[in-house]
Amino acid sequence: MTDTTTELGGRRVCVTGLGVSGPPVARALLERGARVTVVEGRDDEANRERARQLRDLGATVELGEVGLPEGTELVVTSPGWRPDAPVLAAAADAGIEVIGDVELAWRLRPADQVWLAVTGTNGKTTTVRMLEAMLRADGRRALAVGNVGTPVIEAVLATGEERYDVLAVELSSFQLHWSSTLRPHAAAILNIAPDHLDWHGGMEAYAAAKARIYGPGTVRVVNAADPLIRTLAETHGDPAAPLVGFGTGVPRAGELGLVEDLLVDRAFVPDPRTGAVELATLADVVPAAPHNVANALAAAALARSAGAAPEAVRAGLHAFRPEPHRIAHVATVDGVDYVDDSKATNAHAAAASLAAYPSVVWVAGGLLKGADVTDLVRDAAGRLRGVVLLGADREQLREALEKYAPHVPVVDVARTDEGAMAEVVAAAARLAQKGDTVLLAPAAASMDMFPNYSERGNAFAREVRALASS
Template identity: 80%
Template sequence: MTDTVLDLRGSTVCVTGLGVSGPPVARALLSLGAVVTVVDGRDDDANRARAEELRAEGIAVELGDPALPEGTTLVVTSPGWRPDSPLLVAAARDGIEVIGDVELAWRLKPADQVWLAITGTNGKTTTVRMLEAMLRADGRRALAVGNVGTPVIEAVLDRGPGRPTVLAVELSSFQLHWSSSLRPHAGVVLNIAADHLDWHGGLDAYAGAKAAVYARGTIRVVNVADSATRALAEKHGDPHTPLVGFGLGTPRPGELGLVEDLLVDRAFVPDPAGSAEELATVADVVPAAPHNVANALAAAALARSVGVAPEAVRAGLREFAPEPHRIAHVATVAGVDYVDDSKATNPHAAAASLAAYPSIVWIAGGLLKGADVADLVAGAADRLRAVVLLGADRDRLRAALTEHAAHVKVVEVERTDGAAMAEVVTAAAGLARSGDTVLLAPAAASMDMFANYNVRGDAFAAEVRSIRV
């Protein structure tokens, strides 16, 4: 094991943002001997409290309308800061390097620590947690980090006897944009759909940021059902490194897939052309919705790339517990299943959820953030018994339903106060028949009515549990 490869002693480093990543990065830089200033444009009570904590530890903090601190030699930016932020533009103009927390962690990691990287528009957290469970079932000192779990900077600076030797790294497009030298052992782009286009300036730039996981020397894991991810891997990856596919069909040599109800590996076996390895069954994947089975296969591909045994893949899937509000079964009332997929905050995620059930009363709406919903509605039309709409952009969903699913009964809930979800669930229950699924998969963000998707999902579950038959 080597020590850090980046000597920051005495360097003047600016950290932008007091959100999730900023304080851990600032503390790590201070521990490495840097002179650290954290800047944030929001001067509110929450940030003032965080600032006082950091100042007490010897870290300077500037709030309000911060400028680049004099003498800065490196900027470590929080993922949410756009590239056109004045401070970042000023740094680039002055020739000061701007990197993100993930790039900093990569440069500081021990030489023997292996990174397995996961990105995509949807499914990242589920897949990274599945991967972590598989690795641990195989006896590895593994940890889920990045956009989930432990901050990645803390994981790489851990030098204790139980330090993680394999990281399952969830990465957002923002983090990847600021990562120039990242070289994971294996990486996957689960899927690509329009998201965060205002930040990146367009779909090509968004997809290009995701492609950073396919760096030179990285085993490229691709979704065979998503031609965009294969194109990214072929364009941005090293053609001399393996290209491993995963999908819900029968796997060809070099792929992981399904043979009836079995998850099968034909990539990481001695003879891919003539042999296969059973990894698990569909029943081992909870919930066993098609897109979640695909997530399991992606996680298995990454795990197998570092030699995880087939039985550990199965054990990991059986140990895995889904994060809240991801196609979570809430209750069955009078033969109707109620499912909370509040995390489906964009059309791509909602489409995957809708594809999992044959007869649906769909609860949808919120902030669409400019996303088009025509294809989503057209693709799900034959599965919809009825739709209950809520939220600021429900008119756009109503228009798509009128055009592509005119036969479907639609109820709109106009109120946006705390009692709205009660009205939504009451309407959905009245429309559902035995054998149906009432599915909260909004295809939209929640902030028009709720603090976040977790609060929205909790409100749904609470109202479902109060149904009286």
């Protein structure tokens, strides 16, 4: 164990936030003898119950408007807290170290535990789930952790039969911002598009946060189609570490890619200049949309970097089941496919989804959060049969459609009540022709009409199934 028990014993540690990561971090610190104070700005029923449980374990918990606890020696922050939050700003001014839950987990991990890390604007969860399946098919005790479900701190502290040899770690730009000594065995940046720029202060800082995934000695896995990612790997990563590309083109030496319908590795072979090994076929990737094939190749690169056999890649892809609301086929009605990609909450994700289908009735709209959709609409215009708009910011999409796709019929659904999605699906069905795909890929967040993207996708799927049974 890379154990910092002696460093934590008796230390006054402030934990910010009672969300997903806060309570397990507090418990881990308490178990190691730290004197823990948890601060949380929201004083509601759920947080009061979490506070009660932590107080029973010996923590101090402060709810509501709170400052930096007196005598704090270390702050472990929940990833979503901005650096300018008063507690964190006060710690920085006082010279107190601020780290995140991932950084703490890294410091407490078993010394022989392998971390394979993934970040990117889109596709992270799919990739780490694929990677987990490949590693398990190779006989490893592996688990996908981070933003994907299991808090990473719980995974690194698991013992006995629950102890993991390899972690497939999904990392957000927030988590990476608060990580300082992280050095995974291998790491991949899948893609970078504008997102969370208000949190980071701009695109340059956002990209730099993503690049923190490449620690000293980390095998740098990069999207071969994105020069920015290669530049980040070259300027922020270890120049002595291998640089491995992945993409849906024919691979060069040192890359993974496609040769006709084969997923091929020309990186982790004895002689990349002359050798190659088949990993799987396009039929093994479900769904075989281009961006999902790229996810599979990124996962394969990480698995192969850790020594996974070629056959484990194919077996893992067979075992993999996509998360809900990610280009999920709902039903085929009168020759029209209906696909739920409610997780496409930004323009980059929606563009990848639209590129997977030749003729689309596009269901789009919601909260754009200031994002520019003109490039998205311009690039997708040639494959649009029709568009159904919903949500608060649909006017911005309509303006882009009038400019770049004036020939495409658009239906505007203004209502926001429970019956809105029924109207959306009915309108899409009228626009669609046999062979088309009705695609929910909103390019926007859902909170104007739904609690989250899952509920939006569920509403779409319910109405499609009702259409199918009518």
